Amino acid sequence: MNYEIRSIIGTRKVQEDAAGGCVTDNGLFVVVCDGIGSRAEGGASSKLTVSRFIEMYKNEYDGHFPKFITKAADITDMEVNEQFGKGCGTTVVAAHIKDNELNWFSVGDSRLYIIRDGRMKQITKDHNYGYVLERRREKNIIDEETYQSEIGKAERLASFIGMGGIDIVDVSMKPLTLKPGDRLLLTTDGLYKSLTEKTIYDTIATGKSLCITADELISAVKRYEGPTDNTTFSLIDLEETT
16 A cells, blocks of 8 residues: 655645545555645634644554544544634545555545546545535525525635534445555545546556656646646555555
């Protein structure tokens, strides 16, 4: 098992993304974050969240992922809120692998994908206003007219670390069993807003080494014609070893 992390600033002036990972006797743990709010404080929020999650994983993980990650998120949420104030924070997507079992966690619109059997599938949901509107419409809380009048705001984040009380999260309540050949992608929105899912999949599914694949994915973002956001991702290969 191996993982690679890549990050570029894009055409932005400040890097607000952060990522990190570690391997212990308890497995592999990887975190990817995308800071929001004030540029300096968005970057600080993402860095703090990555470091705090990994620190708590190394010191406190007891084998029960949902309990651990919920506690880590709640503690970090309050810490970011207290340090940087309202409106600043970060998205987060995290993956944990032990004995070919995957657990995950996300807040916001950073994503986890699995590449398996010729397909790339998004495992997490995007916690934005569009997601909230969809749920309200499904429950008949709002009508179609209200939905259509509000959908233009769909990409606004509805949940993030630093709110001082997280509204929406994705957390695996039971692990997903991984298969030989699976690859995982954890990414901020800079990647999937610059490249189509087909381009991302075609780059990852070449069978090349993880290091080369990660480099080629970054190169594809650099070739994008137009403004690009900060882009940070981690690729995980279950079979490749360092």
